[in-house]
Amino acid sequence: MKSFDFAPLNVPGPTKIPLTEPFWQAAANGELHMQYCECCQSYVFYPREICPCCWSDQLTWRQVTGQATIKTYTTIWKPGQPGWSAVTPYTVGIIQLDEGPSMLALLLLEPEQLEVGRAVCFKTINIGGQLMPAFTIPEDNHHDK
Amino acid sequence: MSQPKAAIIGVGELKPCRVTNGASTLGMLAQASALALKDAGIHKSDIDGLLVGPQVGETPQHVPATVAEYLGLQPNMANVVDLGGASGPGMIWRAAAAIEAGMCHTVLCVLGNHRNPEVPRSPNRNPIREFDVPFGASGANTTYAQLKQAHMAAFQSKDEDFALITQWARHNAQYHPHAIFNGKPCDASDVLQSPLIAEPLHLYEIVMPVAGAEAVIVTSVERAKALNKPAAYLMGAGEKVTHRALSQAPDLTSGPLKPSMAQAFKQSNTSVTDMDLLSLYDCYSIMVALTLEDSGICPPGKFGDFLRHNTFGYDGSCPMNTHGGQLGFGQPDLAGGMTHVVEAVHQLRETAYGRQIRSAQYALVTGNGATLSEAVALVLASEKVALDNLGEGQ
Numbered sequence: 363m364k365s366f367d368f369a370p371l372n373v374p375g376p377t378k379i380p381l382t383e384p385f386w387q388a389a390a391n392g393e394l395h396m397q398y399c400e401c402c403q404s405y406v407f408y409p410r411e412i413c414p415c416c417w418s419d420q421l422t423w424r425q426v427t428g429q430a431t432i433k434t435y436t437t438i439w440k441p442g443q444p445g446w447s448a449v450t451p452y453t454v455g456i457i458q459l460d461e462g463p464s465m466l467a468l469l470l471l472e473p474e475q476l477e478v479g480r481a482v483c484f485k486t487i488n489i490g491g492q493l494m495p496a497f498t499i500p501e502d503n504h505h506d507k
Numbered sequence: 508m509s510q511p512k513a514a515i516i517g518v519g520e521l522k523p524c525r526v527t528n529g530a531s532t533l534g535m536l537a538q539a540s541a542l543a544l545k546d547a548g549i550h551k552s553d554i555d556g557l558l559v560g561p562q563v564g565e566t567p568q569h570v571p572a573t574v575a576e577y578l579g580l581q582p583n584m585a586n587v588v589d590l591g592g593a594s595g596p597g598m599i600w601r602a603a604a605a606i607e608a609g610m611c612h613t614v615l616c617v618l619g620n621h622r623n624p625e626v627p628r629s630p631n632r633n634p635i636r637e638f639d640v641p642f643g644a645s646g647a648n649t650t651y652a653q654l655k656q657a658h659m660a661a662f663q664s665k666d667e668d669f670a671l672i673t674q675w676a677r678h679n680a681q682y683h684p685h686a687i688f689n690g691k692p693c694d695a696s697d698v699l700q701s702p703l704i705a706e707p708l709h710l711y712e713i714v715m716p717v718a719g720a721e722a723v724i725v726t727s728v729e730r731a732k733a734l735n736k737p738a739a740y741l742m743g744a745g746e747k748v749t750h751r752a753l754s755q756a757p758d759l760t761s762g763p764l765k766p767s768m769a770q771a772f773k774q775s776n777t778s779v780t781d782m783d784l785l786s787l788y789d790c791y792s793i794m795v796a797l798t799l800e801d802s803g804i805c806p807p808g809k810f811g812d813f814l815r816h817n818t819f820g821y822d823g824s825c826p827m828n829t830h831g832g833q834l835g836f837g838q839p840d841l842a843g844g845m846t847h848v849v850e851a852v853h854q855l856r857e858t859a860y861g862r863q864i865r866s867a868q869y870a871l872v873t874g875n876g877a878t879l880s881e882a883v884a885l886v887l888a889s890e891k892v893a894l895d896n897l898g899e900g901q
Contacts, residue, residue: 373641373643374636374640374641375641376637376638376641377632377636377637378637379637382637408634408637408638433657433759434653434654434656434657434660434759435653435656436649436652436653436656436705436706436707436708437703437705437706438643438648438649438652438704438705438706439702439703439704439705439706440648440702440704440705441643441645441646442644442645442646442647442648442649443640443643443645443646446643446645449643451706452643454642454643454644454649454653455653456653456753456754456759464754464755465638465754466638466639466642466644466752466753466754467642468642468643477660478656478657478660478661479660489641489642489643492641494641494642
């Protein structure tokens with residue numbers, strides 16, 4: 363398995379706000395947490411003050427399985443943010459969690475493993491000193507600390 | 508028969524260029540506006556409405572007042588249209604609506620940008636900045652590469668299919684002297700041999716960013732009729748906004764242009780097969796593929812067959828982006844979407860010199876912004892069709 367070392371990168375990190383802090387705290391602990399709407403009983407991503415489905419403010423935080431499916435992806439040779447040039451080519455994609463929501467994240471798969479519809483799972487990686495969610499093949503479940 | 512809603516009486520366009528040195532956005536907007544005014548044959552004092560776009564860097568706030576002051580206008584209606592590449596087409600129906608509401612009678616719609624060496628970076632502090640950018644997913648290339656990948660996975664579409672879109676755009680650019688790729692045709696194999704930027708997107712499937720500006724003047728049908736020169740007429744419009752970040756998109760193989768185009772056809776009592784020109788927003792090859800399929804002119808997944816069975820020059824079986832599209836003409840920032848309006852106006856009033864479609868009556872214009880997020884579709888018609896529909900053409 364190829365190792366991905368994004369820790370030395372000098373790239374923009376997430377612009378966290380108090381509302382989103384539980385998401386980033388959980389990711390740093392090797393867990394994926396999402397908001398859950400107690401009113402319409404659906405998961406919400408990204409974090410919001412109200413549920414985008416029913417506008418309820420009854421949102422709580424729950425851990426999700428981290429099991430997901432690749433919806434699409436791209437392998438980037440010329441990044442929009444120059445700081446990422448040090449690790450090209452790298453792959454980002456949109457994954458759909460088994461719980462419903464979709465999110466964008468780094469995909470830590472070999473080129474021949476990349477396929478729309480493929481099952482992947484969550485792991486934490488270090489990007490420029492920030493612990494961030496990423497997705498990989500189920501056998502590779504070691505979290506960065 | 509549907510009635511014309513408003514008329515486009517003047518267009519102005521600056522020749523795109525790759526680099527400017529010390530140009531101001533305001534200055535370029537003014538130059539394009541002056542060209543549109545001259546084209547319309549009206550006086551500056553006739554303009555009483557103003558629609559402008561957002562300007563990252565130079566004028567972050569108070570854009571309408573800043574542009575109005577620079578141009579010496581004191582409009583009765585002024586606003587920003589902030590729909591990315593759909594801003595230009597989005598201005599046209601808003602101008603018509605403001606005229607219909609009695610707020611003004613003649614609206615200047617203007618967009619453009621310089622390309623000075625120091626590029627202002629967007630100061631976003633919002634979800635896309637928090638949940639996309641930190642993963643190395645900055646910029647539109649990443650988004651549209653993922654849309655192309657999703658299409659290829661869903662329909663087994665091929666790189667060779669997408670390459671035909673650029674081939675035709677470059678072909679048509681040879682007939683527009685201002686196009687940035689005038690003198691530089693390319694064929695599908697050149698596209699496939701150009702470098703991969705974000706797989707599966709090749710360099711030649713991506714627009715060339717240029718400096719430029721585009722201005723359009725919209726007025727009432729009554730005022731247009733009183734002028735002694737042909738106009739193009741707005742017959743129908745549709746708009747839809749579905750999301751901001753691609754991860755939040757409701758669909759990856761169909762976009763908000765689908766309902767927008769359906770509404771524009773319904774309002775104008777037309778269908779896609781009535782169109783003599785498809786002036787389709789083409790920031791990337793995949794955008795044209797999705798728009799053709801969403802328009803209903805070919806089934807989902809079948810744009811490649813459609814491209815192989817038709818010709819898309821001004822003299823072809825299905826004229827499309829006869830100015831070269833943005834893939835051939837260049838993308839002057841937010842004004843890129845307006846190039847599709849300006850070309851449709853030229854074709855409908857027969858001022859597309861050297862590339863004139865024979866007796867063009869209807870044109871479909873589309874705009875697309877952000878990540879397949881913001882959509883506007885317009886159906887424009889020639890003066891003959893519009894006045895026939897008013898019952899005054901005989």
